[in-house]
Amino acid sequence: MRFLRPRVGAMLRSQPHRRRMLALALAALGLFLASHVQAENSAIRIGAPLPLTGALSPEGLKLQQGYELWKDVVNAAGGINVGGTKRLVEIVYYDYQSATPKAVQLAEKLATDDKVDFMFSPFGSGATKAASTVSERYGIPTIAPTASSAEVYDQGYKNLFGTFTDNSTLSEPMTDIAKAKAPKVQRIAILARNDLYPLALGQEFEKSGKKRGFEIVYFGKYAINTLDHASALTEIKGANPDWIVATGYINDMILIRKQMADLGAKAQVVTMINAPAYQEFIDATGPLAENVTSATWWHPAEHYQSKDAFGSTEHYTELFQNKFKSLPDFTNATGSASGVVLQMAIEKAGSTDRAKVREALAAGGFDTFFGPLSFNAAGQATSYVPPVFQIQRGKAVVIYPDAIKAGDLQLGVQ
Amino acid sequence: MLYVQVLVNGLLLGGLYACIAAGFSLVWGVLNVINILHGSFVVLGAYLAFFAYTALGIHPYLFAPIAALVLFGLGYAIQYTVVNRVIEAPVLVTMTATFGLALLLDNIMLVAFKADFRKINLVPPLGVVDVGKLVPGLNVVVPVDRLASMLFALLFVALLYLLLRRTAVGRAIVAVRMDRYAATLMGVDPTVIFALTFGIGAALAGAAGALLSPIFPISPLAATSYLGKAFVTCVLGGLGSVSGVLVGGLLLGVLESFGAIFLGPEHALTLSFSVLIIFLLFRPSGLMGKRGFV
Secondary structure, three states: OOOHHHHHHHHHHHOHHHHHHHHHHHHHHHHHHHHHHHHHHOOEEEEEEEOOOOOOHHHHHHHHHHHHHHHHHHHHOOOEEEOOEEEOEEEEEEEOOOOHHHHHHHHHHHHHOOOOOEEEOOOHHHHHHHHHHHHHHHOOOEEEOOOOOHHHHOOOOOOEEEOOOOOHHHHHHHHHHHHHHOOOOOEEEEEEEOOHHHHHHHHHHHHHHHHOOOEEEEEEEEOOOOOOOHHHHHHHHHHOOOEEEEEOOHHHHHHHHHHHHHHOOOEOEEEEEOHHHOHHHHHHHHHHHOOEEEEOOOOOOOOOEOOOOOOEHHHHHHHHHHHHOOOOOHHHHHHHHHHHHHHHHHHHHOOOOHHHHHHHHHHOOEEEOOEEEOEOOOOEEOOOOOOEEEEEOOEEEEEEOHHHOOOOOOOOEO | OHHHHHHHHHHHHHHHHHHHHHHHHHHHHHHOOOOOOHHHHHHHHHHHHHHHHHHHOOOHHHHHHHHHHHHHHHHHHHHHHOHHHHOOOOHHHHHHHHHHHHHHHHHHHHHHHOOOOEOOOOOOOOOEEEHHHHOOOOOOEEEHHHHHHHHHHHHHHHHHHHHHHHOHHHHHHHHHHHOHHHHHHOOOOHHHHHHHHHHHHHHHHHHHHHHHOOOOOEOHHHHHHHHHHHHHHHHHHOOOOHHHHHHHHHHHHHHHHHHHHHHOHHHHHHHHHHHHHHHHHHOOOOOOOOOOOO
16 A cells, blocks of 8 residues: 555646545535534534513513423433433523514524524514414424414414413303303403404403303403502493403403402402412402402313323423422423423434424324323314313312313302 | 593603603703603612512502602712713703613612512502593593592602792702803802702602502613603603693603594504604793793
8 A cells, every 4th residue: 555655646747636626525514524424413402582581571581491491301311312322402692682683683583693493482472473484484482482363373384383272161161151051141341452362352251252142341451550440340340240361461450350359340250360370460459369260271280191291281390390399380380391292202202303394293192291282284283171270268269171170160250 | 431531641741750750840941951761760779679568568658758869869879970970061962861870779679589480469559540520421430540640749849949939959050050150150050950950850760660569560670761751751742841741741641642542552653753743843942931930
C-alpha cells in the first residue's frame, strides 16, 4: 500500500481544484456525521408558546406546570424510549403575552429558528386555531391542550390533535341532569363572554336546552375585560330564570357571582364554566361558590388506570401535589396529558419521524391518567366523558358520570 | 323599575370610577403627567388590603388610610428619584417613563403575588339594602360595599378640595401648576411640591385599591382596566377640577349601564366611548375642566 501514497499525493498536488473538492466533501461528511450522531442522542425538542404574562397568564402558568411535571417525570426515567434509545425531553417556551398574533409569530419562530421536533398549541381555542396554520405549513405534529371548540378542527389539517372533547360534551350532560333531577327548572338565562370558546359554549347550552324543551329567557354576550355586569344581571333577574348559565374566564366568573349576590339574582341552578374547577374561584367567592355547578374535561376525583408515565390519576395527583403543593386542575392536567400522548405516540412509532408520529397519533388508543385518548378524523378527542361537578361545602363534588360520582345535584343558589 | 335599578347601578359604578380616578386626575392636572402607574398603584393597594385582611383580620375600610400612607411613600419616592428627572420633558416622555415603571411594578407583583385572582370575602358580608322595604313599590337593591366606596369617593374629593383650597401646601400645589417660575420666586420648591402631589395621587390610588378589594377580583392584570377607566373619567369630567372627577365618573358609570341595556352587554362601552369621542371633538376640556387645579 505504501506505493500508493506518493501517487495519490502527486495526483492531488497536480490537481489543486480536486483537492479542494475532496476537502470540502470530507468536511461535509464530517458535519453530516456529527449532526447525525448529535440527533441520535440529543433531546427531543418541543415548542410551547404560552401566555405567561397578560390577561391569560394564570392559565398559561398552569399549563406550564403541567408540561414541566410531565417533562421531569419522563427525564427522571431517562427520557422517551425512541426505538430502544432513550432521549431526553426539552421544552422551548416563549411568552406570547396573551396576544394571539404574537402566538402565531412565535410558533413560526419555533418552527423555523428553533427547529423544534413537535409543538404544543397556545392557550384557548382562538389562539390554537390561529397557530395551527403554522404547524400545518411545516408539517409539525402539534398537541392542542386547551381547544374545545369544533371550529378549531374544521380546516382539514392533519397535524393538530386536541385533548379536549367538543363543547357540547359539557352542555349535554348538564342539561340531562337538570332535566332529570330538577323538573321544576324550565327557564334558562345565559350570559356568555364574547370570545370564541366561551361564546361557543354559551351557544351549546342554548342548543342543548332548547333540544330538551327548556325556555331560553335571556341570552347576553359581554365584552372582554368587562368591569361591570350589573345591567345584564338586572335584566336576568327581571327575566326570572330557574337556571343561570355563565361562561367566561375566572375573573369574569368571580365578578359575575359577586354581582349576582349584590343584585339578588338567584336561581335553582347556577352553572359557571370553567372557573369553579379552580380552587381560586372557591377561595375568591367564599360562601357564594356553594352549589354552583360546572363541567370540565378532567377532575382529580377521577380514577383512571393508565399505561403512561404516571400510571393512574391518583399517582398523577400525588406527584403534582408533591411538586407544586396544590391540587392539579384540568388545565394542569391537560398540559401533562399533552406530553403523555405525544410521548406514547413517539414510543409507538419507535421514531421521531414526524410522519410516523402523526400516524401513531391519528391511530389513537392511548390509555392515560387523563382518560382514554383517541381523536376523530378532524383531530379532536372523542374518547372520554367529561365529568360534571358541583361545589358542596366548599369542595368540588363530582355528580356525573355515575361511575365516579360522589354526590347528587343540590338545588338552590343564593 | 328596571331603569331605576339600572340608574342606581350606574351611579354606584360611577362612584367606583370616581374613586379610581381621583389621584390620576390630580397628577395629570397639576404635574401634567399622564401617570400610567396609577392602575398598578390601585392594584398594589388592593393587595395590601387583601393580605392585611387575610393575615391580620384588618377590615379593608380601616386599612384604607394605611394603604394610602404606604402608597404615599412609594409615590413620593418614585417622583423624587425618577419622574422629577424628566418632569420638564414633553408629556410623552413622562408618560413613557411611568409606562416603563408600570411594567416593572406589574411584573414584580406578578412574581410576588402570582397570577391567581383573589378577592376579599368580608365575614359577615356587608350585604345589600333592599330599598323596596323602605319605600314600598320601589323594587331596587343597593349593594352596601359599592355604596360605601361611592361615599368614600365623595370624601376623597371633599378632602382634596379642602387640601387644595385651605392649606398652604394646597395653595403651593395650585401655584406651581399655574406658574411654576412665579411660584419659585415666592419661595415654593417645585421639586418637593411635585413629589408631594405625586405622593398624594398614589395615596388616593392605594386607598381606592383597599376599598375595591371586596368588590373586584384582585390581580396584577387589573391595572390596565383601572387605568383605562381613570383616563376616560378624567376626559369626560375635565382636568384641573376636583369635582370633575365625580361628574366624569358618574357620567361614565350611567352611560355604561344604559349602554348595556340598550345596545346589549357586549356594546356597553360603545356608548361611553362614542360620548368620549364627541367630548374630545367638541369639548376637549371636559365638563368642568379648567387650567390649574382648584
